[in-house]
Amino acid sequence: MSATRRRRAVVLLSGGLDSATVLALARSEGLACYALSVAYGQRHRAELRAAARIARRLRALQHRVMKVDLAEIGGSALTSQRARLPTKLAPGIPPTYVPARNTVMLALALAWAEVLGAEEIHVGVNAIDYSGYPDCRPQFVAAFGALAVVATRAGIEGRAPRIVAPLIAMSKVDIILLGTRLGVDFGATVSCYAADSRGRACGRCDACRLRRKGFEDAGLADPTRYR
């Protein structure tokens, strides 16, 4: 390894607002970024096309899309074509929760990070303005970090990738302000769970509501394309 080798990071990139900001932040820190998206059977496939656009614009060195069909095992409104999506933020874990999704995604990121010799894995989870998913909380991130140490050859050699979740304690407003400062084109991101094939948002689902409120509270024009 040369002295000038840049630090490498695998960045989980969904195509939404949060992970785009994470990628922009990692790039601004000079990291060599390897963007990873996971086609897990989500109904909103438009987010994967958004991820490809964002990876290109933010100059990730590679953008990999891995497939694993969580829809076949069911258990989530987000991987069902039939289930109704909630249109209100209610207490508790909503039906859009996908069992073990972030565990699966981080596991795939860990595999790629180990092959790349990446020092870090970046993930845009957030436990403030979020849907209450268990695998978006700081204790989840910490537990996965501890797992990475014992699960891998890299860990045995004392260089397990660190799990970096820079947005974990940030409000949606702060994330939007940070992304704006970093030049993220939020109009290219897709957050909506029911986005149409052209990436236009419904304006009514959980994800749309959190996002819209974020732009309002930030005092910024909402660049989202609604249908």
Added chain:
Amino acid sequence: MSATRRRRAVVLLSGGLDSATVLALARSEGLACYALSVAYGQRHRAELRAAARIARRLRALQHRVMKVDLAEIGGSALTSQRARLPTKLAPGIPPTYVPARNTVMLALALAWAEVLGAEEIHVGVNAIDYSGYPDCRPQFVAAFGALAVVATRAGIEGRAPRIVAPLIAMSKVDIILLGTRLGVDFGATVSCYAADSRGRACGRCDACRLRRKGFEDAGLADPTRYR
């Protein structure tokens, strides 16, 4: 849930000797077993056909094969068609190690377990007569168990699936004796990393050597079909 509902377990089933014994053990304990195999791009696809046979014979309620292509990210002789397989047991982690493989498999098992409401996930990892893979050690199993608690809705509700690794401290001889007592047809299992399309073993790779020595030390005829 009725009072007579049987305890449910997702059982990771590779098609090899160890996981077949784990499934037989879980069945002998009266568990309702859901067998999960993962087509991760392993060169020895014959093990997946073996897994289907074993699941049927040991009366798993379902056998699911999930696909996730770890071969595309490389980093292992086991997912490469070109790499040479080691024929000696040497110190250190061998090139057949697949980065984060067991993390990925347990993540998928966790997803399915949560959808099923399964109380347990059974996995045939073993840290005695093994290849030195980091993700076969007790500390890995413990760390994944801790992750499952914070990663899932089930965990929040106090019913995260427990990770059960009944073979973790057993020698290959003891596993073979246990499986034999439970009536496992080891001739139907495939351990060889270079098994041909009919499931016949090479007799030379790590996995073959560990297995052959196990039958020898147990004083049992080796039912493996060699080519």
